[in-house]
Amino acid sequence: ENPIKLAVIPGDGIGPEVTAEALKVLDVVAPGAFAKTHYSLGAEHYLATGEVLPEKVLDEVKKQDAILLGAIGGKPNDPNIPPGLLERGLLLTLRFALDHHVNLRPSKLFPGVGSPLANPGEIDFVVVREGTEGPYTGNGGSIRVGTPQEVATEVSLNTAFGIERVVRDAFARAQRRTRRKVTLVHKTNVLVHAGTMWWRIVNEVAAEYPDVTVDYLHIDAATIFMTTDPGRFDVIVTDNLFGDIITDLAAAVTGGIGLAASGNLNPSRATPSMFEPVHGSAPDIAGQQKADPTAAILSASMLLDFFGMTDEAARIEKAVAADIAERVAGESRTTAAIGDAIAARV
Amino acid sequence: ENPIKLAVIPGDGIGPEVTAEALKVLDVVAPGAFAKTHYSLGAEHYLATGEVLPEKVLDEVKKQDAILLGAIGGKPNDPNIPPGLLERGLLLTLRFALDHHVNLRPSKLFPGVGSPLANPGEIDFVVVREGTEGPYTGNGGSIRVGTPQEVATEVSLNTAFGIERVVRDAFARAQRRTRRKVTLVHKTNVLVHAGTMWWRIVNEVAAEYPDVTVDYLHIDAATIFMTTDPGRFDVIVTDNLFGDIITDLAAAVTGGIGLAASGNLNPSRATPSMFEPVHGSAPDIAGQQKADPTAAILSASMLLDFFGMTDEAARIEKAVAADIAERVAGESRTTAAIGDAIAARV
Ligand SMILES: CC(C)[C@H](C(=O)O)[C@@H](O)C(=O)O
Ligand SMILES: CC(C)[C@H](C(=O)O)[C@@H](O)C(=O)O
Numbered sequence: 001e002n003p004i005k006l007a008v009i010p011g012d013g014i015g016p017e018v019t020a021e022a023l024k025v026l027d028v029v030a031p032g033a034f035a036k037t038h039y040s041l042g043a044e045h046y047l048a049t050g051e052v053l054p055e056k057v058l059d060e061v062k063k064q065d066a067i068l069l070g071a072i073g074g075k076p077n078d079p080n081i082p083p084g085l086l087e088r089g090l091l092l093t094l095r096f097a098l099d100h101h102v103n104l105r106p107s108k109l110f111p112g113v114g115s116p117l118a119n120p121g122e123i124d125f126v127v128v129r130e131g132t133e134g135p136y137t138g139n140g141g142s143i144r145v146g147t148p149q150e151v152a153t154e155v156s157l158n159t160a161f162g163i164e165r166v167v168r169d170a171f172a173r174a175q176r177r178t179r180r181k182v183t184l185v186h187k188t189n190v191l192v193h194a195g196t197m198w199w200r201i202v203n204e205v206a207a208e209y210p211d212v213t214v215d216y217l218h219i220d221a222a223t224i225f226m227t228t229d230p231g232r233f234d235v236i237v238t239d240n241l242f243g244d245i246i247t248d249l250a251a252a253v254t255g256g257i258g259l260a261a262s263g264n265l266n267p268s269r270a271t272p273s274m275f276e277p278v279h280g281s282a283p284d285i286a287g288q289q290k291a292d293p294t295a296a297i298l299s300a301s302m303l304l305d306f307f308g309m310t311d312e313a314a315r316i317e318k319a320v321a322a323d324i325a326e327r328v329a330g331e332s333r334t335t336a337a338i339g340d341a342i343a344a345r346v
Numbered sequence: 347e348n349p350i351k352l353a354v355i356p357g358d359g360i361g362p363e364v365t366a367e368a369l370k371v372l373d374v375v376a377p378g379a380f381a382k383t384h385y386s387l388g389a390e391h392y393l394a395t396g397e398v399l400p401e402k403v404l405d406e407v408k409k410q411d412a413i414l415l416g417a418i419g420g421k422p423n424d425p426n427i428p429p430g431l432l433e434r435g436l437l438l439t440l441r442f443a444l445d446h447h448v449n450l451r452p453s454k455l456f457p458g459v460g461s462p463l464a465n466p467g468e469i470d471f472v473v474v475r476e477g478t479e480g481p482y483t484g485n486g487g488s489i490r491v492g493t494p495q496e497v498a499t500e501v502s503l504n505t506a507f508g509i510e511r512v513v514r515d516a517f518a519r520a521q522r523r524t525r526r527k528v529t530l531v532h533k534t535n536v537l538v539h540a541g542t543m544w545w546r547i548v549n550e551v552a553a554e555y556p557d558v559t560v561d562y563l564h565i566d567a568a569t570i571f572m573t574t575d576p577g578r579f580d581v582i583v584t585d586n587l588f589g590d591i592i593t594d595l596a597a598a599v600t601g602g603i604g605l606a607a608s609g610n611l612n613p614s615r616a617t618p619s620m621f622e623p624v625h626g627s628a629p630d631i632a633g634q635q636k637a638d639p640t641a642a643i644l645s646a647s648m649l650l651d652f653f654g655m656t657d658e659a660a661r662i663e664k665a666v667a668a669d670i671a672e673r674v675a676g677e678s679r680t681t682a683a684i685g686d687a688i689a690a691r692v
Contacts, residue, residue, distance in 0.1 A: 220594035248566035
């Protein structure tokens with residue numbers, strides 16, 4: 001078989017360090033499976049060249065089969081980087097241009113990981129976050145900017161097409177899991193136009209999955225349950241913004257975004273899907289081998305799973321779980337040492 | 347002095363029970379201070395009459411000085427109540443018609459209260475949630491409803507006028523507190539139009555308060571800190587939707603919405619402000635004297651504080667703290683017994 005064409009975007013801050021470990025583990029568990037091309041993109045690249053994501057590079061990336069991304073983002077409040085420029089010009093542009101409608105974010109409390117919750121219980125759920133619609137489309141605008149009469153709008157765009165495909169993905173996923181439960185998270189009592197449509201489509205698709213239980217929570221109530229009873233969740237399906245919020249909270253209760261992996265998927269494979277840790281570039285600890293590469297390594301596991309290498313993916317997850325279980329409170333291994341340890345176990 | 351004209355809307359479910367205890371405590375701490383008029387509104391009233399909030403009643407309520415509200419909402423998924431009808435037709439209509447732009451929600455971890463967090467630390471902050479703008483305006487719409495071509499929008503409306511007044515309120519509040527810190531919570535990297543305006547106005551107002559520290563967090567990051575380091579917050583200022591989310595999460599980490607009070611304020615007093623527990627009507631335990639009236643009683647304390655009866659307000663808060671400190675895990679006092687105990691202490 002031909003190797004899978006993998007675009008590697010290490011990015012900024014700790015991105016290159018954690019990406020190196022993810023690649024190390026991939027090389028051990030699936031040697032020769034990938035043909036890698038590195039792309040230099042992110043804050044540093046922008047500061048050096050003024051380029052965020054040139055058309056030519058996007059066109060090249062589109063021809064790849066998948067993307068492994070480290071982290072994007074410069075120093076906080078760097079006056080030379082307009083706020084949000086890289087998030088929107090690079091990260092969100094990739095998600096939208098590559099139609100990453102299933103933003104998949106698993107949350108699992110690995111044995112041995114400290115949760116900020118006193119009684120976390122067993123946590124093992126996955127969030128199917130819609131990735132190409134909602135309040136993320138950049139729609140909206142401002143008038144009388146900078147004056148006391150300024151008015152600004154933000155428009156959330158929602159389509160039956162866009163909702164149905166992620167809802168179907170969520171139900172199909174739930175059916176493959178033990179508890180078979182889908183929880184819609186929205187704010188239907190306030191955002192009625194979009195909320196009514198989400199409800200309708202969830203109910204329509206649910207009718208085709210009689211063995212999957214359906215549950216609904218307003219986003220505000222969902223944050224309560226996330227801290228008081230996270231074990232109740234199995235598959236959460238939600239819109240782009242609520243998914244952004246609930247997955248960070250989910251990462252927090254399962255031990256922090258240092259462990260949270262994600263896949264920005266186009267399940268049709270018409271465009272490359274993108275795998276990235278949920279965490280940011282953490283410039284304050286960059287280049288010091290202090291970052292935990294686990295989230296990046298778990299993202300690599302999701303990449304393998306996406307391409308049907310389920311055994312290899314599971315081996316990484318098991319190796320990570322074993323590594324975490326043996327961690328000692330207060331230990332300080334280098335980024336590379338953690339990568340080596342996991343690579344040695346897979 | 348003339349008594350303060352108080353509209354009492356006990357509402358549904360546990361609303362009447364908890365409101366009765368709040369009134370009991372008010373009568374003890376500030377006898378004769380209020381002239382009360384009861385209004386029958388809510389799910390039961392709607393089911394009996396088909397009325398949500400008749401114009402005539404709204405006009406009467408407008409002439410009152412303040413409103414004490416219990417809880418609104420029928421049985422979950424009651425087919426006879428269109429979803430969201432009461433929330434929008436009653437609760438949000440009151441907030442908008444009465445210009446409740448400062449939705450004030452204090453979060454305090456009372457000694458003795460169990461938090462779901464393992465190490466909550468000291469928690470004592472207040473959220474100034476904008477109450478009349480953002481995604482709550484009902485703006486937006488749908489086309490091709492019920493078809494695979496349906497498109498729905500939700501429009502968040504934001505004005506410099508609306509933002510400035512709550513930001514000013516937040517800074518003034520911060521200046522009266524010990525730590526003097528304002529944290530703006532938004533999602534400026536994605537919701538750029540509104541986000542840029544929030545940022546600008548926070549910075550402009552901050553310049554007038556050199557002794558107040560300013561901090562910024564994206565809403566997703568704010569949910570992380572709410573579970574890992576809630577002690578970092580002093581005054582949070584945020585938009586209507588992010589405020590809805592973060593205050594429920596804040597209530598959860600400080601022991602649950604059974605204790606969370608709120609004030610929907612028009613600080614100009616041109617219209618009556620409204621005080622209500624954050625919790626809902628909990629129809630499953632209604633009429634059984636199982637509800638904790640503490641949030642309603644603390645809302646009454648906020649009412650007193652709003653009208654300058656700061657001593658009386660503080661006496662309620664102290665009585666509540668003392669009552670909570672003596673609670674025994676697993677105890678089951680009736681709603682009235684808790685109200686009696688607090689009333690006896692004030
Ligand atoms: C960086 C930001 C634009 C992004 C988002 O909001 O989606 C991030 O928070 C995430 O969750 O991946
Ligand atoms: C009932 C609902 C409309 C309301 C809101 O979203 O504001 C509630 O959640 C609250 O926080 O008071």
